[in-house]
Amino acid sequence: MQTKPKDFWKLFRPSACSLKLGGNSQEEIFDELLEILVKAKVLSADLADPAKRALTDREQLASTGVGQNVAIPHVKLKGLEQAVFGLSVHQRGVDWHALDGEPVTIFFTVLRPEKPGPYHDPDRHRELMGWIASLAREPDFRRFAMHVSNRTELVDLVKEMSARIG
Amino acid sequence: MEIRRTVSVVNKQGLHARPCHAIVSTALNFKSELRVALGGREVNGKSILELMTLSAGLGTELEIRAWGGDAEGLVSAVEGLFSAGFGEELAS
Numbered sequence: 001m002q003t004k005p006k007d008f009w010k011l012f013r014p015s016a017c018s019l020k021l022g023g024n025s026q027e028e029i030f031d032e033l034l035e036i037l038v039k040a041k042v043l044s045a046d047l048a049d050p051a052k053r054a055l056t057d058r059e060q061l062a063s064t065g066v067g068q069n070v071a072i073p074h075v076k077l078k079g080l081e082q083a084v085f086g087l088s089v090h091q092r093g094v095d096w097h098a099l100d101g102e103p104v105t106i107f108f109t110v111l112r113p114e115k116p117g118p119y120h121d122p123d124r125h126r127e128l129m130g131w132i133a134s135l136a137r138e139p140d141f142r143r144f145a146m147h148v149s150n151r152t153e154l155v156d157l158v159k160e161m162s163a164r165i166g
Numbered sequence: 167m168e169i170r171r172t173v174s175v176v177n178k179q180g181l182h183a184r185p186c187h188a189i190v191s192t193a194l195n196f197k198s199e200l201r202v203a204l205g206g207r208e209v210n211g212k213s214i215l216e217l218m219t220l221s222a223g224l225g226t227e228l229e230i231r232a233w234g235g236d237a238e239g240l241v242s243a244v245e246g247l248f249s250a251g252f253g254e255e256l257a258s
Contacts, residue, residue, distance in 0.1 A: 062187045066214040072183060099190055099214070123223065126180055130221030137215040 003124070008131050009159040011085045014151035015040035021090035021107065029094060030055050033073070033086060033109050042084045043111065051077050051111055065098025070136040074110035074129070082119035083112040083128075087154060089145055106145055108132050134165045169237040171230050173244070177251035181222035185252040186214045192243050198234025200244070211244070224257055 003011060018036050023029040030052050037043035043051065054075040058064065064073045086109035093103030110129070113120040135141055141161045148154045175181055193200045193212050200211030204226065209216035211230065222228060228248075232240045 062184050062191075064183065066183065066187075066218065067190075068215060070215065074183065099187070099194060122179075126182060126221050126223055129182060130219050133215045133218030137213075137219065 003128075005127060005131055006162070008128055009155065009162045011083075011128075012087050012155050012158055013040060013042065013085075014155050016042050016084070016086045017151040017154050018086075018088040019091075019148065019151060019154065021088050021094075023090075024094060026056070026059060026094075026096070029090070029107070030073070033088060033107060036088065037084055037086055037109070037111075040086075042086075044079075047077060047079050050079070051075070054111075063097040063099070065096035065100075065102075065104050066133070066136065067098055067100040067102065068137070069093065069102050069105045069142060070108070071096050071098070071104040071106070072108045072110065072129070072132060072136070074108075074112070076114045077111045078114050080111060080113045081117065083110060083125065085110055087145075087158065089148075089154070091146065106136070106142060108136065131162070131165070135161055138165065140164075167233070167235075167237055169232050169241045171241050171245050173228055173230055173248040175222050175224055175226045175228070175248065176256055177254040178224055178257055179254060180224050180226070181217065181220060181228075183214065183218060185247070185254070186217035188247055188252050189217060189244055190214050192247060193240060196232075196234070196236045196240040196243070198232045198237040198240045200240055201231045203229040203231065 034048045058075045065071045088107045093105045096104040202211045204220050
């Protein structure tokens with residue numbers, strides 16, 4: 001099953017998104033992001049702790065804050081057969097040690113399998129990460145994401161913007 | 167003064183988020199402007215998001231371009247990152 005770029009938006013399910021992140025620290029944010037994924041049944045509960053450790057370790061290597069109020073915490077996770085995606089909004093913003101010093105209000109969470117397999121192609125993953133970056137760099141996306149009314153609207157925004165970025 | 171240099175992606179995972187972060191982190195130490203080109207596209211080399219949009223994989227050749235008083239130093243520093251594979255696993 002290979003998703004084409006024009007369908008990348010479908011990888012984001014409303015149930016795996018949140019408009020109400022409230023944590024004030026990296027640990028609190030990771031707890032929230034993972035709880036959302038477990039509740040949405042896209043991540044099994046027994047992988048939450050390993051995922052949190054992997055995300056924390058990755059953040060130590062270099063901030064996943066990519067600037068302009070966006071962070072893309074993303075790791076390989078043993079036990080996953082296919083990648084898991086979440087998109088969440090923090091209205092107040094949280095310090096994420098981004099190089100531009102700006103707080104993060106938009107989090108793209110990406111957990112991917114450790115190894116290539118029938119549901120995971122590293123080249124497609126790289127393409128997908130480039131697509132996320134193309135989306136995130138659009139000022140309209142970042143602006144509108146802060147004002148959607150519900151999670152379905154958030155995913156609809158991703159779908160609309162994805163037609164724009166091609 | 168504009169300096170241009172061609173570099174190659176020699177690390178297996180390509181120009182993913184962490185190498186992009188390394189380029190920007192290094193480039194921010196210099197005043198000169200930095201742009202990175204792939205094919206017909208040119209992006210701001212001081213923006214992680216823009217660099218990530220290149221989706222440059224192993225074996226990709228890019229051109230780094232810098233303008234300003236310390237352009238030479240900037241280009242050398244960025245070239246060094248590429249040739250070291252950003253400290254990551256290189257192609258076997």
